[in-house]
Amino acid sequence: MKKGKPELLHGTLELLILKTLAVQPMHGWGISKHIQQISEDVLEIGQGSLYPALYRLEDREWIKAKWGVADTGRRAKVYSLTKRGMKHLATEEANWEAFSLAVNRVLGSV
Numbered sequence: 001m002k003k004g005k006p007e008l009l010h011g012t013l014e015l016l017i018l019k020t021l022a023v024q025p026m027h028g029w030g031i032s033k034h035i036q037q038i039s040e041d042v043l044e045i046g047q048g049s050l051y052p053a054l055y056r057l058e059d060r061e062w063i064k065a066k067w068g069v070a071d072t073g074r075r076a077k078v079y080s081l082t083k084r085g086m087k088h089l090a091t092e093e094a095n096w097e098a099f100s101l102a103v104n105r106v107l108g109s110v
Contacts, residue, residue, distance in 0.1 A: 005042060013045065013053045015096060018081060018089040021063060025080035027070050028054060054079060062088050 008016075020026065020034045031054075032045045057063045062085030068078035081089070 005044065008043070013049060014057060015089070015092050016043070016045075017050075017053055017057060017079075018062060018085055018092070021079055021081040022086065022089060025078050027068070027076035027078050029070070029076075031079065057085070060088075061085075 016035050017031055020031050020038075023034070026034065028047070028050055032047075032050055035043050035045055054063070054065075058065060058079075061082055063079050064082055065077040065079050067075055070076040
């Protein structure tokens, strides 16, 4: 079996985006780069996955966007976490902790 980068589990990208925006508001490219850097280049989020997830999160009112200026000086949408998003993030982090603990128990039992 060829080693490669792991694929994200369904719903994980949204959790990673929310956690990233809990640090500070960012534009899309900044969100992608932050996740890649924090994961030590294990997780790479392409635009084809990132922007649809951002739109879904906006539709659910977990994040909001406003036009701003990126580090490059170009106009960019800057996303930030809403109060509803913070509440959802706390729930999802607790769910992730329980899930990962359970998987680690199973993996460690063999």
